[in-house]
Amino acid sequence: MTTAQTDPKIQVSAVTEELTPPRYPESWECCGSDCGESCVYTIYAREKEEYDRQVKLMQSFFMEKQKMRAIEISQPGGPEVLKIVEREIPTPKAGEVLIKVKAAGINRPDVFQRQGSYPPPAGASDLPGLEVAGEIVDGDVSGTDLSIGDMVCALTPGGGYAEYCIAPAGNCLPIPEGLSAVEAATLPETYFTVWSNVFDRGQLKGEETLLVHGGASGIGTTAILLARAFGHQVFATVGSDDRVKAVEALGATKGINYKTQDFVQEVKTLTGGKGVDVILDMVCGEYINRNLESLAEDGRTVIIAQLGGSRATINSGLLMRKRLTITGSTLRPRSAEFKTAIAKNLQQKVWPLFAQGKLKPVVYATFPFEEVQKAHAMMDAGEQIGKIVLTLS
Structure with missing residues (x-):
């Protein structure tokens, strides 16, 4: 679909050109008598009325097609504030x-x-949704390997909870061989995040070890799978014994139930007292000092969320003595160019692992678009191991 196909004015013009408008009769064609229904002017009036009717139908059809269903946050709050509305298809x-x-x-x-604590960056859609899979139907694909009609998965700055959404062309990736659209929709946000924080910022390399907090989350399961695919030992903290089994089934060297076990002591035991080299932390807060205790010398902890709070008192002596690094990042506000660089790395170094069977998306549940409130209720409950996906027909 090109711009000409998505602009209703152009669409109507193109289609009505195929409709033959009636020709207004010349005066000599009329006999000049009262010929009733057979009069050329009467016939013209009927044909003109039918022509106008068809044009109006076309206009109505294409203008209606320019609308889409989208999920809007009506006000800050729980899942009930997510409402399906009609929006114009973005250009x-x-x-x-x-x-x-x-x-x-x-x-x-x-x-x-949805809760009102994470507004979209300037210029981004106000609609939620950071990752999608679907068909490119319009836009500028110059300078990429993409074509109109390609099936892709994409990282978006917002607007993914809709029938149509905009994404930077460089932030789109082909759907890996053998994966469905549902599976592909779980990849962009988590794989972009894990790659940029564990491998770029955290510099996990060689035979180094990784500790992942929130190991059963979408980010956590991705970090486990990706680090294991590159040959690293991975330890993961989770909140139940069932989740311990789940993350170990995904490839974690050891799952740690943080409710019944001290992860600091467990990490020291598992690493022979050395500690881990990199920590991916979604908790922050009081975990910061415990992370410092869990790190090996020259270790790095990368903070990507603050589920446990944003403030802590740091043991700077331990930080200096072990030459530790505390860093962090958020992905959404970064430039499209920054994310394009990540996309290129993923396509070259990670996407082939799907075809080789070394990586597989972890889809916990799917919900129809209309049941977004149920999907968010599940997310709020923290029940999932892996990703939750909305599907559109």
Whole structure:
């Protein structure tokens, strides 16, 4: 679908050109007598009325097609504030594509945005939704390997909870071989996040070890799978014995139930007192000092969320003695160019692992678009192991 196909004025013009308008009769064609229904002018009037009717139908059809269903946050609050509304289909700008959405992943930032604590960055859609899978139907694909009609998964700055959404062309990736749209919709937010924080910022390499807090989350399961695929030992904290079994089944060297076990002591035991080299932390708060105790010398902890609070008193002596690094990042406000660089790394180094069977998305549950409130209620309850996905027909 090109811009000409999505602009209703152009669409109507193109179609009505195929309708033959009636020709107004010349005066000499009329006999000049009262010929009733057979009069050329009467026939013209009937044909003109029918022509106008068809044009109006076309206008109505295409203008209606320019609307889409979208999920809007009516006000800050619980899942009940998510409402299905009608919006205009967005128009892609230079460097952007329009995607007809088949599936949209649900992520913790969507919940924070719904609650009013994580507003979208300037210029982004006010609609929630940071990752989708679907078909490129319009836009600017110059400078990429993409084509109109390609099936892709994409990282979006917002707007994924809709029948159509905009994404920077460079933030789109082909759906890995053998994966469905539902599976592909779970990839962008988690894989972009894990790659940029564990491998780029955290510099996990060689035979180094990784500790993941929130190991059963979408980010956590992705970090386990990706680190294991590259040969690293991974330890993961989770909140139940069932989840311990689940993360170990995914490949974690050891799951740690933080409710019944001290993860600091467990990590020391598991690493022979050395500690881990990198920690991916979604908790923050009081975990910061415990992370410092769990790190090996020259270790790095990367904070990507603050589920346990944003403030802590740091043991700077331990920090200096072990030459530790505390860093952090958020992905959504970063530039499209920054995310494009991540996308290129993923396509080169990670996407082939799906075809090789070394990686597999973890889909916990799917919900129809209309049941978004139920999907968010599940997210709020923290029941999932892996990802929750909205599907569109």
